[in-house]
Amino acid sequence: MLSLIGLAVWLLALSLQFADIGTARFDYRRLARGNRTVVRLHPVAWVVPLAALAIVGLGFGIAWGAQLWFGEDQPVAALLVALLLAALVVGGWLVVTVAATNPASDSYRAIRDELVELRGARVQQEWITGLRERLTALDDAGGRTIPPV
Secondary structure, rough: OHHHHHHHHHHHHHHHHHHHHHHHHHHHHHOOOOEEEEEEEEHHHHHHHHHHHHHHHHHHHHHHHHHHHHHHHHHHHHHHHHHHHHHHHHHHHHHHHHHHHOOOOOHHHHHHHHHHHOOOOOHHHHHHHHHHHHHHHHHHHHHOOOOOO
């Protein structure tokens, strides 16, 4: 059991290192394109540690359920553990699906990144009007006041 816990801790530590490598690579690629906005902890890079955590939890749950089923002869408790694991797997899948398909909210950073990408290009008046509407919506939602002139 102690070796299983050690393996789980090692797997989580390794996956956090992969997440750090992923965020650093993401930042480097943005800087190489000329975007100065540094976004740490990119959500895609956190798939690895969360998947490792899910695998470790699922492994412990399966081991515990098997111990209840075969070792202590408690089939009802083993079935409850199995149902709980199934509910956690389906719930985790739903959370990941909703988070992955949810559109990113608009922010000043996103607008600034768009402007950096469009520097030197001509834009139409409709785009500028849309930009003003987005900025007005952000100001209204954020409760920021316009500084005095």
